[in-house]
Amino acid sequence: MGQLEFKQEDETYFYRMTGELSLENNGGFIQFRTKIENHPKGKSFKGVRLRVRGNNNEYTVHIRTKYLFLPWQYYESAFQATDTWTTVELPFTTFRKSNFYQPSNVSSQDIKTIGIVAIGREFVAEIDLASIELY
Secondary structure, three states, X not given: OEEEEEEEEXXXXXXXXXXXXXXXXXXXXEEEEEEXXXXXXXXXXXXXXXEEEEOOEEEEEEEEEOOOOOOOOOEEEEEEEOOOOEEXXXXXXXXXXXXXXXXOOOOHHHEEEXXXXXXXXXXXXXXXXXEEEEO
């Protein structure tokens, strides 16, 4: 079970996702996501940039596009969330599709949602997100 809080430390505002992950009963993930709307027409971005801090664990970014309809379809790229604020850039070329029948490449113009995910193993998640943007 996970929890999402909006917090402030000094001048920094951020979201904090926490939770204990279990692999029991086909479990194994918690996430929070945002919709992408009003993408600039004709503009293509190269990837996703995050400003994050965490508990020195691996987390992933999941992207869903207008071509994905089922909840288990996404594109995924992993990153390490250290215990200090860090800027992480994830080029779209590093994202891997979850199913063989999905298109191979991600175009920023097709993105509908971007999520921060703790997934795949038993651990206690704690990740702070100060910003997320396309670059």
